[in-house]
Amino acid sequence: MPANGLHLLPMASSHRGGLSEACVQCSEGKKMVLFVTGLCRFRCFYCPVSSRRNQIDATYANERLVTCDADVLDEARSIGAAGTGITGGDPLGMIDRTEHYVRLLKEEFGPSHHIHLYTHEPNAEKLQRLARAGLDEFRLHIPHYLWGPLAADGGAYRSVLTEAPSWGIRRGVEIPVLPEKEAELVRLLQALDEIGVDFVNLNELEFSETNEEKLHDRGYELDPSNGWGVRGSRAVAQRVVKESRLSIPVHYCSSRFKDSVQLRMRLHRRAERTRPPFAETTSDGTLVFGVVPAPPGRDVARWAERIARRYRLGPKSYRVDFGRRRLELGAERLRRLAPTLGAPAFAVEEYPTADALEVEREPLNREAFAGFTAGGT
Numbered sequence: 001m002p003a004n005g006l007h008l009l010p011m012a013s014s015h016r017g018g019l020s021e022a023c024v025q026c027s028e029g030k031k032m033v034l035f036v037t038g039l040c041r042f043r044c045f046y047c048p049v050s051s052r053r054n055q056i057d058a059t060y061a062n063e064r065l066v067t068c069d070a071d072v073l074d075e076a077r078s079i080g081a082a083g084t085g086i087t088g089g090d091p092l093g094m095i096d097r098t099e100h101y102v103r104l105l106k107e108e109f110g111p112s113h114h115i116h117l118y119t120h121e122p123n124a125e126k127l128q129r130l131a132r133a134g135l136d137e138f139r140l141h142i143p144h145y146l147w148g149p150l151a152a153d154g155g156a157y158r159s160v161l162t163e164a165p166s167w168g169i170r171r172g173v174e175i176p177v178l179p180e181k182e183a184e185l186v187r188l189l190q191a192l193d194e195i196g197v198d199f200v201n202l203n204e205l206e207f208s209e210t211n212e213e214k215l216h217d218r219g220y221e222l223d224p225s226n227g228w229g230v231r232g233s234r235a236v237a238q239r240v241v242k243e244s245r246l247s248i249p250v251h252y253c254s255s256r257f258k259d260s261v262q263l264r265m266r267l268h269r270r271a272e273r274t275r276p277p278f279a280e281t282t283s284d285g286t287l288v289f290g291v292v293p294a295p296p297g298r299d300v301a302r303w304a305e306r307i308a309r310r311y312r313l314g315p316k317s318y319r320v321d322f323g324r325r326r327l328e329l330g331a332e333r334l335r336r337l338a339p340t341l342g343a344p345a346f347a348v349e350e351y352p353t354a355d356a357l358e359v360e361r362e363p364l365n366r367e368a369f370a371g372f373t374a375g376g377t
């Protein structure tokens with residue numbers, strides 16, 4: 001409940017003043033994440049981009065590798081996206097590609113499809129280009145060594161943030177909270193208040209597989225009571241939001257909010273739209289169903305047809321995944337069939353995402369494993 005202008009959100013997140021429309025859509029799982037490129041010239045020591053994507057020039061729509069425009073549009077439809085967040089790497093480093101996607105999404109889904117973008121580059125010319133293409137909002141990532149009054153070297157950031165309203169676009173600042181820089185952060189917020197930016201988003205600094213070593217080298221520690229959060233980051237952010245007497249909206253987004261709320265909601269939306277009728281959705285938004293891998297060397301279609309006939313499987317009660325060479329059906333049904341199947345069977349839990357990441361695999365008939373050969377069922 002709002003208390004003295006302070007709004008508390010789940011997972012220790014909070015805000016003072018209104019939330020950006022992009023943040024609202026994100027918390028409801030309605031934003032597609034369009035990762036335009038892994039390339040970025042800034043190389044922040046805390047960069048969380050995964051090693052699979054970091055400094056690699058590939059585009060992903062959520063977890064889907066993009067090979068053509070249809071991949072982007074299909075992924076947006078698969079979560080019923082109301083908007084898109086463009087990220088990277090630095091999307092301004094690939095300005096032609098970024099502008100192309102802004103235009104593509106607006107043409108396909110109309111002007112109400114809300115698009116926001118993250119960048120480290122205070123480049124007025126590129127941002128104006130994107131504003132003309134239909135970009136609704138940008139969030140500047142101001143480097144920590146420029147936090148403070150945004151004078152001298154911070155001047156380029158100040159001028160972009162000052163000029164942006166005349167380009168017809170909303171502008172905010174989004175930065176991770178480095179716990180030892182509280183004084184500089186408070187001074188920066190005062191400068192942003194003077195400019196009158198539309199909002200400031202503070203993210204919890206967190207460990208990831210890619211930044212772990214660098215964060216440890218700089219003396220940061222894990223907060224043992226707080227997932228992957230860096231000790232002190234949450235406390236500083238919460239204090240700043242609680243005590244700030246600014247006229248601009250300030251929002252603190254915790255790392256657990258991103259995982260437990262934003263991601264979970266997006267998984268549920270994708271599961272609702274894409275899951276096969278025989279799969280069950282868990283409270284985390286993952287899918288549970290049964291799988292029977294095809295024996296090596298067998299024609300998958302004919303093998304699956306034989307099983308379907310033998311066990312009288314109706315057309316909606318199973319499907320064949322030709323890419324992964326396997327038959328899929330309801331987990332409970334397979335549990336009942338498994339003892340007579342003569343081939344290994346599993347109940348699996350997977351993300352309902354394009355990469356279908358497997359979380360867990362439970363064998364249903366261990367006795368079938370020993371005797372299973374290429375000549376099985």
Ligand code: SF4
Binds near residue numbers: 043088
């Ligand atoms: S600007 Fe973003 S993508 Fe680039 S290095 Fe910094 S955190 Fe990573």
